[in-house]
Amino acid sequence: MRILFLSTTAKPERWLEPLGAALPDDEIVVYPEVGDPATIECAIVAVPPPGVLTGLPNLCLIQSLWVGVESLLHDPTLPTDVPLARLVDPGMTETMTETVLQHVLNAHRDYEGYRAQQRAGIWRHLPQVRAQDRRVGFLGLGELGTAAARTLAELNFAVAGWSRRPKALDGIETFAGADGLHPFLARTDILVCLLPLTTETRGIIDARALAALPRDATLINVARGGHVVDDDLLAALDSGQLGRAVLDVFNTEPLPAEHPYWTHPRVVVMPHVAAETDPATATAQVVENLRRLRAGEPLRNVVDRAAGY
Numbered sequence: 001m002r003i004l005f006l007s008t009t010a011k012p013e014r015w016l017e018p019l020g021a022a023l024p025d026d027e028i029v030v031y032p033e034v035g036d037p038a039t040i041e042c043a044i045v046a047v048p049p050p051g052v053l054t055g056l057p058n059l060c061l062i063q064s065l066w067v068g069v070e071s072l073l074h075d076p077t078l079p080t081d082v083p084l085a086r087l088v089d090p091g092m093t094e095t096m097t098e099t100v101l102q103h104v105l106n107a108h109r110d111y112e113g114y115r116a117q118q119r120a121g122i123w124r125h126l127p128q129v130r131a132q133d134r135r136v137g138f139l140g141l142g143e144l145g146t147a148a149a150r151t152l153a154e155l156n157f158a159v160a161g162w163s164r165r166p167k168a169l170d171g172i173e174t175f176a177g178a179d180g181l182h183p184f185l186a187r188t189d190i191l192v193c194l195l196p197l198t199t200e201t202r203g204i205i206d207a208r209a210l211a212a213l214p215r216d217a218t219l220i221n222v223a224r225g226g227h228v229v230d231d232d233l234l235a236a237l238d239s240g241q242l243g244r245a246v247l248d249v250f251n252t253e254p255l256p257a258e259h260p261y262w263t264h265p266r267v268v269v270m271p272h273v274a275a276e277t278d279p280a281t282a283t284a285q286v287v288e289n290l291r292r293l294r295a296g297e298p299l300r301n302v303v304d305r306a307a308g309y
């Protein structure tokens with residue numbers, strides 16, 4: 001099989017070695033060296049240049065190297081008759097859980113408060129809350145949200161999650177759909193966003209949602225910047241409704257130098273590093289989908305284009 005590697009972000013050299021080793025009988029070519037477009041059956045993509053995929057008449061699979069596929073779905077030239085699979089990488093899931101744990105524990109144990117006290121030379125105990133009394137809530141209970149939620153539940157945090165369709169998860173309180181959102185927010189001290197960016201979830205963290213949280217809550221956004229209405233978030237921080245925000249993703253990336261988040265005393269800015277794809281662990285999923293494609297078996301992690309994720 002001829003496979004086209006197409007990316008404007010992922011460095012091909014990181015991927016070609018593990019992919020080549022796992023697919024010794026296939027030919028992997030890197031865009032723009034396509035050769036005869038009719039011989040390409042699979043495209044492995046990370047933010048491909050628009051229009052290229054339309055020119056591949058015998059394409060059977062578009063395999064994304066990204067977990068979130070919103071930018072691909074916004075490309076009007078994306079072929080509609082070819083299955084699109086997103087990446088689910090166990091290495092990335094592990095890293096995301098680690099990141100969520102880091103920021104939840106920092107908020108839970110008031111790390112920033114102690115840092116501020118140190119800068120002022122203050123020796124003072126701050127209130128210590130037990131994990132069972134700290135309510136952590138996950139917007140999104142998919143691959144990443146569920147893994148992080150389970151880890152926090154194992155540490156005795158009071159964990160809940162919100163999803164599109166109802167779900168039952170041991171030890172995790174679940175809410176679903178539009179009606180479930182505000183009751184979910186009202187019981188959440190630390191809100192972690194792990195939603196995909198879709199037409200339904202864009203701007204979901206707005207003034208209404210922030211007002212539904214208990215006062216002095218923490219927001220940790222490790223999903224996409226488009227989930228947040230920045231002006232509403234800044235207003236909620238400035239009014240004291242929101243205690244602090246940890247933002248890994250932004251409406252414009254890199255975050256513009258003049259953006260108020262950079263210098264806000266209660267905002268932590270991270271440069272979109274919550275969880276990177278690890279080619280070593282992600283390759284197995286790409287290889288498995290190619291095996292399924294050849295065997296005529298159902299593909300894994302196919303994107304529901306109507307739902308947008």
Ligand SMILES: NC(=O)c1ccc[n+]([C@@H]2O[C@H](COP(=O)([O-])OP(=O)(O)OC[C@H]3O[C@@H](n4cnc5c(N)ncnc54)[C@H](OP(=O)(O)O)[C@@H]3O)[C@@H](O)[C@H]2O)c1
Nearest residue numbers: 068140141142143144163164165195196200222223274275
């Ligand atoms: N910052 C980073 O470094 C980084 C790295 C990787 C991924 N991400 C982001 O993380 C996102 C989540 O990844 P994932 O693999 O966990 O996705 P996923 O497995 O597709 O899970 C998405 C979750 O969101 C829920 N959801 C979707 N639309 C909803 C809606 N309208 N209302 C309520 N719930 C909704 C889904 O509900 P159902 O369970 O009912 O389907 C599901 O629980 C990605 O899309 C990406 O944007 C960020």
